[in-house]
Amino acid sequence: MRIRTNILLLIGLLFVSASCGRKSDAYSDTRNNAAPFRKVVLADSLEYTILYKPIVQLLEQEGLTDMSDSIASRRFSDLTGTAWFNIYIKQVNGSNSPLRYRLASYDEYQSRYNYFMSAAASDITLKYGDKILSPVSYTFETTYNLTPQEVMVIGFELPGADTFPVETMQLSYFDRIFGNGIIKATYDATALRAYSGINNDKIYF
């Protein structure tokens, strides 16, 4: 009888520790830009990685984890009600910037560069529930061929009083430069909620 109780206790402990371990793994995955926030699309030798960045992650990257600090709390309130994404574009088997991918002339390079600097934002939308949102912030972070990857940073303002994403989101990018059509990434609302780091408008690191 006593042995049976001990075995049951051991199984219970193993179950609890496994669940805890899983939660912390999933949370560290978020920190390491892994699923469920990182979506990859391969199209014609180019890899598009779309990364959703929760507010908690942005604040942590900026070293603002002490919410009693006025700068941190102001930054938190600035970011509340927004959704941020990075779109990384790189060549699958190349060491060059994608801006140089199958490049025919210097003029073509310039036109690609100008497009990413000033026009690409109009080809990006976010479907939030049944609403289509346009970016409120866009930055192109070029590395001038130092790395084989280029990054677009995009911000959206969430509609209504949503402080963080509560609806399923789908980011669409129409790639008119490399002719790969529409690149999409869908983020499930439940998964986002679970990893948001925000509960009742309070942030948890």
Place this chain on the structure above:
Amino acid sequence: MNGKIYIKVVVVSVLVSIASCSLLYVILSGNTDRIAMVDAVRLFNEYTMKIELEKQVAGRLNYLEKQRDSISQDMKIKAGLLTPKDQQLLIGAYEQKQQQIESEYVESNQTINEIVWKRLNPIIEEFGRSQKLHLVIGANGMGSVLYHDDYYDLTDELIDYVNKSYENKN
């Protein structure tokens, strides 16, 4: 003693028979299940990205058609008031717009065709691997596939697969 040997022989024979049958089943089922037929026209037309790209282009073509119709309307209204030279100018503008619509239509169709197949081909390959298929035959209504049993038709499954992959929910 003889009885024991007899039992051993029977057991070994039964095991060998089971193994042979299983092997035969695997080989035969493998050979029949690893071919699929897909309606390429339906696959192309029901691919969500193709539908969305066509919608984008339709907006632009609609805009050009409205411009052409405005010129046409202008020609009708001013029919008796224009000098032959001005009339000729309007006819020229109308023809130019019509040509622009036609060339943009052809060009956009070609571009959509290229983009869609560029995206579809690797996904079809991925689908074939995931289904352990040796061969995927694309029927295009031109008579390349004269007859096929529904058993081999994986069009619906492939359409579902490519559209899920496009939405990128995983």
